[in-house]
Amino acid sequence: MTHGHPHSPGHHAHHPDHAADPGGQAEILDLDAEVLAEHTASITAWLPVEASPREIVDLGCGTGAGTFALLARFPEAHVTAVDSSAEHLQRLREKAGADGVEGRVRTVRADLDAADWPDLGTPGLIWASASMHHMAEPDRTLRQVHDVLAPDGLFAVVELAGFPRFLPPDAPEERPGLEERCHTATDHLHAEHVPHRGADWGPMLTAAGFTVEGARTVEVDIEGARTEAIPRYALGTLQRIRGAAAESLSPEDLAALDQLLDTDGPRSILRRTDLSVRTERKVWAARRGA
Template sequence: MSHASPHTAPDHHTGHGHGPHAHPFRHDADGEAEILDLDAAVLAEHIASITATLPLTADPHHIVDLGCGTGTFALLARFPGARVTAVDSSADHLRRLREKAEAKGVADRVRTVRADLDVDWPELDAPELVWASASMHHMADPDRTLRAVHDLLVPGGLFAVVELSGFPRFLPEDAPAERPGLEERSHAASERHHAEHVPNRGADWGPMLAGAGFTIEDHRTITVHLDRSHSDAVGRYALQSLRRMRDTVVRNLSAEDLAAYDRLLDTESPQSILHRDDLAVRTERTVWAARRRD
C-alpha cells in the first residue's frame, strides 16, 4: 500500500507513509487520500494475493496495520474474524479510514490510533499479525521499530513487510512523442532525491528482521503489470502519481521536460495523460513474512 507518508501509496508513494511519521513533502490531505484510494482500486488483486498467502499458523484475531492505507480492508476481508488496529500519524487519514469502515459496515472491527512511532509507541495490545505496507522505509530508526514490533507480537506471531521497488511506471519508453524517455529521466532524478532523503527505500529487510529476532518464513517479489483495460482507475492513478513525482523532481529536470510534463498533467489538454490508451501500471512489490521466534 501506505506512501507518501507511511501509507501504502507509492512514494510520492507512500504510500503511503507514515512512523508512521510525516513525509517531508506532505500534500493536501484530499489529494493524498485519493492516491491511496486509487492504489487500492488498481492493485486490489495483488494486495489480496499477498494477504492470502501469508504463512500463518492460524487466522489472527487481532491485526495491527502500521500506516493505514490499502491494507486495512484487504486484511478485514481476508480474516473475517479479526479486528484491525490502524496506526498512523495523520488525523485526516485515520478519519477517512473510519468513514470508509462505516460505509463498508465494518466500523466495529476497526480501531484507529494516532501516533508517531518514531517518537513513542502507544498501547496496541498483543496482535498475532502486524502488517506494514510501504511504511517501514519511512522510519527514522528502523532497527528500533523492528525490535518494537517483535516485542509487540504474541510469541509465534507474524510480521508482514511489504515494500515497493520504487515509483510505478506508467508510460511507454518512447513517450511523450516530443520528449521521449521523460519518465525514465524523472525516475533517475527521483532516485537521487530518495537516496538522500529516504535512504531505507529499497532496503533488504531480511537481515534487519533477523537481527531483531525474527525468522524469515517467506521472501518474494511480485511483479505488477496492468494495462488500462484492467481498471478505469489506471488513468487517474497515473495522473495523481505523476503530479506527485513532478513535485519531487521539478528542480532536476530541464525546462523542456517540465513543459512536456505539464502538458501530460493538464486535464484540459488533448495531450493529457487521461487521453492515452497506452498506459500501464508497472512496478514490483517485495514481501517479507517474519515470525517472532519466542
C-alpha cells in the same frame, strides 16, 4: 504513514506530502488501493499464518488498503489501524462504516518514530505496507514490533519499488523516455531523504530477533484498460513526481511533463489509451519466537 509515495504509496509514517497536501495524498492512497487490490489480496493469501489471527495491527495504514484486505482475508479478526494522519484515519473510519465493518476496526493516531508507542494489544499479525522505509530508526522500530507481537506472531513487511511506471518507453512523442528521466531524478532525491527505500529487510528483521519464514517479489503489470482508475492514478503519481523532480529536469522535459499533467489539454495523460501500471512489490514474512 502509508504506499510508499512519494510513493511508496503509500500508507506512511512521515509522508512528505502529508502536511502540504493531505487531501491529495489520501486520494492517491485510495487509487493505489483500488488499482493494486488484487495484488494486495494475493499477498495476504500468501502469508504463512499458522492459525488465523484474531487481533491484527496495520502500521502506517494510510486510508486502509491493507486494513480492508486483512479484514477480508481473516473474517474473524479485528484490526487496529495506526497512522500519523488524522485525515487518513477519518477516511478509513468512513470506509469501514460504509462497508459495515466498523465494529472490527479501531484507529489509533501515533508517530511510529516515537520512543513510546500506544497500547496496541498483543496482535498475532502486524502488517506494515510502504511504511517501514519512512522510519527514522528502522532498527528500533523493528525491535518495537517484535516486542508488541504475540509469541509466534507474524510480521509482514510490504514495500513498493518506488513510483510505478505508466507510459510506454517511447512516450510522450515529443520527449521519449521522459518518465524514466523523472524516475532517475526522484531516485537521487529519495536516496538522500529516504535512504531505506528499496532496502533488503531480511537481515534487519533477523537482527531484530525475527525468523524470516518467507520472502517474495510480486510483479505488477496492469493494462490501463482494466480500470478507469488507472489514468487518475497516473495523473496523481506524476503530479507528485513533478514536485520531487522539477529542479532536476530540463526545461523541455518539464514542459512535456506539464502537458501530460494539464487535465484540459490535448496531451493530458487522462486522454491516453496506452497506459499500464508497472512496478514490483517485495514482501517479507517474519516470525517472532515463542
